[in-house]
Amino acid sequence: MLLQTTEAASMPTVTPFFETELDYKITFDTGNSQVVRLRHSKLVSAYSVPVAGIVTGIELDPDQWVLNATGPISRNTALVDIGSAGRMLASVSAYPNPCRDFLALADLPEPVEAVVLDAVGRRVLRQQLSPAASQLNTLPLASGLYHLLLTSTITGEQKRLRFVRE
Numbered sequence: 001m002l003l004q005t006t007e008a009a010s011m012p013t014v015t016p017f018f019e020t021e022l023d024y025k026i027t028f029d030t031g032n033s034q035v036v037r038l039r040h041s042k043l044v045s046a047y048s049v050p051v052a053g054i055v056t057g058i059e060l061d062p063d064q065w066v067l068n069a070t071g072p073i074s075r076n077t078a079l080v081d082i083g084s085a086g087r088m089l090a091s092v093s094a095y096p097n098p099c100r101d102f103l104a105l106a107d108l109p110e111p112v113e114a115v116v117l118d119a120v121g122r123r124v125l126r127q128q129l130s131p132a133a134s135q136l137n138t139l140p141l142a143s144g145l146y147h148l149l150l151t152s153t154i155t156g157e158q159k160r161l162r163f164v165r166e
Helices: none
Strands: 002-006 020-028 033-040 044-048 055-060 093-095 102-106 112-117 123-129 135-137 144-152 158-165
Touching: 002 033, 033 044, 093 158, 123 135
Parallel strands: none
Antiparallel strands: 002 044, 020 033, 020 055, 093 102, 102 135, 112 123, 112 144, 144 158
């Protein structure tokens, strides 16, 4: 599989390029997946990644080690489309952030399983949410930064968000 990446700096006059390694989770039609770590050493990079099956998804930075903006990921038509078009959870947002007792999810279109991970990746909370009941109870959580993984119970689609508990 050929994977091409383009880095766009948010402040190119201050930091024109940030050299780093990023993880990519590659999912196959069998349901199996593999994670590859690729070194980004220039603005546009191309990688030949050996795969054992038909690729059905690619996720950038699956464990959210790098703070990054959300948005569409463009691709060559011979590869998998993982852009935001047609995605049900793409418009879901969380508020208030920072939160205290509850974190509300706006525009939740379908039932999801919400899993909260702490800053080191440990699962600290799991809750089922629906459009009718779309508030995450954050009372059991200590103050800090958390990652929220929403997984549709219908389609399996996932969305990641971050929030702070005061």
